[in-house]
Amino acid sequence: MPQSSNNLQAKAPDGGFGIYVHWPFCAAKCPYCDFNSHVRHHAIDQDRYVRAFQRELAHFAEMTGNRTVDSIFFGGGTPSLMEPATVGRILDSIAGHWSMDANAEISMEANPSSVEADRFRGYRSAGVNRMSLGVQSLHDRDLKLLGRLHDAETALKAIDTARSTFPRLSFDLIYARPDQTLDSWRQELEQAIALAADHLSLYQLTIEEGTPFFALHQAGKLKVPDADFGAEFYALTQQVTEAHGLPAYEVSNHAKPGAECRHNLVYWRYGDYVGVGPGAHGRISVGATKRATAIERYPETWLENVDTHGHGMVENTGLSEEELGDEYLLMGLRLLEGVDLARYEALAHRSVDPKRLSDLLEHGMVERLGDNRVRATREGFFVLDAVVADLAA
Structure with a gap:
């Protein structure tokens, strides 16, 4: 029999409890990206942003009460543009508001530029124990097409530095790129697996409305594989990763057994997560209600809202039972x-x-x-x- 809604609080933690921190700035905007990222041609006042993150975290701590944090994820944008001291202060703030699991996973996304790679040891000292690199391709031609600021040699050096610095390493690759063949993707994927990451995020290139790639595609100046050819890329990806011991545990994510991303599992298992920073989303249980939260997307407006209200929330909505069920299926069916x-x-x-x-x-x-x-x-x-x-x- 279905359980009473009074038991929602007991059921919600089944997927764990995580904290997502969104750093909204990038050195450049990639032409395929529709994430909430912004380029600023002046120095970012990181001290002011830290204080805003601290205030917003405090606000959410009051809403959730003391929970045990299983995972923290710094996403963006480009979190590796943050100073290690900035990361450390945010982590200290989280630990001051919630209990921390002794084995909590603390992940950070980074772009593999040489300057950012030099910071890796500082991030490790601050508490980061898992690095996720936005490599996207191991071919210089395609990196240039994708608007990346690094070349393949720089990516390989960053992978090597991350592997020697962090207990766990993941990196992203995009496939079904313009003019890419199945054979070249197989070779690239096998090269990636040989680099000894224990986790790979492998995404098919999609054309998102509002991006420069969308405009080029609409004008007929950018051609990507059609749906049937894309399915062949997907099937090949599963075949190669399974053969090398990194099967898919989610539609686009592959890992050695035990190396799955704990933070993303919070999402897909429909746990609770606090989202702070410009554009972040969250799902948190408050009493017998699970609530959807969303934060103001524009960084400067977010700062003003936090200064005024103690948070930048623009949405704080209780979810209906139907919405809870739909979201649980939508997230959970992505998982193996x-x-x-x-x-x-x-x-x-x-x-x-x-x-x-x-x-x-x-x-x-x-x-x-x-x-x-x-x-x-x-x-x-x-x-x-x-x-x-x-x-x-």
């Missing part, structure tokens, strides 16, 4: 481990329609993992939104 239908019932206050589930099983879109757990198949991943819509209907 799938979703627990009993937890879905506890969140949504309803059961999955047996007929719809049977149809999805029959058509090979989902498969059972024991009596009460299901996951999307590889075929189901390609139409995941439709699978979620069917299960949630």
Whole structure:
């Protein structure tokens, strides 16, 4: 039977509790990127931003009460433009407001420029224990096309420095790039795996509205693989990573067993997470309600709002039972481990329609993992939104 909504507080921590810190600045805006990132041609007053982060963290601590932090993630933007002392002060603030798990994962995204690589030891001393590098390609031609500021040699040096500095290393690559062949992607992916990262995030290039790539694509000046060819790239990616011991544990993320990104698992397991900084989003349990939070995107406006109100929230909305169930399915079905239908019932206050589930099983879109757990198949991943819509209907 579905559980009472009074049990939501007990169910929400199932996915863990994390803190996401958004640093919104980049040295340059990549033409494919639609993230909340901003370029400023003047020095950033990091001391002022630290004070704002500290105030916003304090505000969220009052909302959540004392929870145990499993993971912290510095994302962006380009967090590696932060001084190590800035990172350290933010981490000290988090530890001052919440309990910290003894094995908490503290991740930071970084661009592999040589200047930022020199800071890695400072970040490690501040407490960062996992580095995620935005490599994107190991080919100079494609790095230039993607608007990256580093070349392949610089990326390799940064990988080597990160590997020797941090206990855990991940890096990102983008595939299905213009003019890329399956054979060249296989070689590049095998080269990446040989660099001894224990985690890889492998994303298919998508054309996002509002980006320079979108305008070029609309004008016919940028051609990317069509959906069928993109599916071939995806299938090859699974084949190569599985053969080398880094299977997908999520649609786009691959890891050696035990090296999965703990922070991203908080999202996909539908745990609670506080999001601070310009443009950050969060999901936090307050009493018997899970709330969706969103922060002002524009950095300077965010600073003013924090100065005035103690936070930069522009959204703080309680989620309905239907929304809770939908979000749990949408996030959890991205995972190889799938979703627990009993937890879905506890969140949504309803059961999955047996007929719809049977149809999805029959058509090979989902498969059972024991009596009460299901996951999307590889075929189901390609139409995941439709699978979620069917299960949630």
